Amino acid sequence: MVERRSIDVIPDEERHGTAFSQFTLWLGANLQITTVVTGALAVVFGGDVVWSVVGLLAGNLLGGAVMALHSAQGPRLGLPQMISSRAQFGVRGAVVPLVLVVVMYIGFFASGSVLAGQAVGKLTHLGPVPGIVVFALVTGVMATVGYRVIHALGRVASVVCALAFVYLGARLLERADLAHLAHQHHFTLPMFLLAMSLSASWQLAFGPYVADYSRYLPRTTSARATFGWTLAGSVLGAQWSMSFGVLVAATAGTAFVDDQVGYVVGLGGTGLVASFLYFVIALGKLTVNVLNTYGGFMSLVTSVSGFRGQRVLSQRGRTAYILGIMVAGTAVALAGRTSFLDSFADFLLFLLTFFTPWSAINLVDYYLLSKERYDLPALSDPHGRYGGWRWDALLVYGVGLAAQFPFLSTSFYTGPLVAPLGGADISWLVGLVVPAVLFAALGSRRARTAPASPTTADPSRTAPEPVIDQAG
Secondary structure, X not given: OOOOOOOOOOOHHHOOOOOHHHHHXXXXXXXXXXXXXXXXXXXXXXXXXXXXXXXXXXXXHHHHHHHHHHHOHHHHHOOOHHHHXXXXXXXXXXXXXXXXXXXXXXXXXXXXXXXXXXHHHHHHOOOHHHHHHHHHHHHHHHHHHOHHHHHHHHHHHHHHHHHHHHHHHHHHHHHOOHHHHHOOOOOOHHHHHHHHHHHHHHHHOOHHHHHHHOOOOOOOOOHHHHHHHHHHHHHHHHHHHHHHHHHHXXXXXXXXXXXXXXXXXXXXXXXXXXXHHHHHHHHHHHHHHHHHHHHHHHHHHHHHHHHHOOOOOOHHHHHHHHHHHHHHHHHHHHHHHHHHHHHHHHHHHHHHHHHHHHHHHHHHHHHHHOOOEEOOHHHHOOOOOOOOOOHHHHHHHHHHHHHHHHHOEOOOOEOOOOHXXXXXXXXXXXXXXXXXXXXXXXOOOOOOOOOOOOOOXXXXXXXXXXXEEOOX
16 A cells, blocks of 8 residues: 655556546545635635536636646656756756745645544544644655555545535535525626636645656556546536535625634534534545645655765655644644635735746646657666756746736736726736747747657666657
8 A cells, every 4th residue: 555656657557547547536626625615715706506607617627638648648647746847947947836836835735624524623633733634644655655545535535524514515505595695697708707717726736746646657548538537526526516615605695704613513413523524524535635646756756866866765755744644734834824714815826926927837748849759768767868947948938937927917916907907817818828929939840759669667777868659
């Protein structure tokens, strides 16, 4: 059960599982309280029920498709997601988006720990602060064990949390006047785009680590199947939770805003039912926080190894990296737990600014320019095919970032083109299109040749720059 691999290529003899494992993992990761809060924000910020649900669905589908395209890279390459960024940015240049990814993991770890800490504190009668600490320790242990336990946790959470959400949904419908809520619909473009941005940012934030959890699948696994099951699990789980959040926010108002965990549990009942729901909330958050911790560990190792040339990591080193992520995330959770909702909303929307250009560049390179073929040994060699720093890609990434700011709307910054659009935030659309077009224009300069037949990806290979054709 204890994983030995980190950022090295997964050999064919260690590959296992089916594409369906992606459905249960991402369903379980999305059926949780933070996803509920994300959907509720669409109403808290002024949207109505009908168009908030539609906007959230549109964002989930679009962002989920981008995220699932990253997932399909896992079986082909057998590598963690951010290692493939070295093909675009260089072995050392990939550290630029990686630093932002690590910040994202710590932020999501912290936000998840705030809500899970409330649930654990209630369940154990220890209070929220000890609850956060206990939750963080359990998360760290499971992330250290690694890949197999993460997928096992996803399978359990997908069933338990689905049953809990069915029950909570039935209880909510007893209180909600759906006919009344449905007749209060009024379309406004800014609120619709806000709902899209909330759900799209939620999905896109999975992009930098989604292939970490598909890289053990056999190389022969269909890319279409990996894409489809990932998309289905993530969109179904997120839309289910977010729609529940919309209805909760529309019917509960400040009662939910003031105490998200307490309101949801109170909706279900008291006594043993309440204890079970506190457990479900903690289980759902544990599933996704283990992903965040594991992904942060992978990103840190990728960053450091780009400069040290390290391919294999000891168990002691693995534990140290995970401990660092856990301590940092717990510290942020304890410091920001009193102003969670406002901080989380800004965090979600601002994250989108940094990860849409990365997704666009990575996907254009992998699917359109490289045709799913990478030189795997060269991804660890700063003097090889991909070099140490690829300044053209970093420049495109910078332009993609800058292009978004005139269209960005947050509580601490509003771009000059937001008002002419009626307050709508379309920065994430700009962040996908502009770098995709610019990077595609570099295709002729960065064209690569590949042999007609695939060779085996061997992480111990030291031969000079063989091209690994993963398309076949």
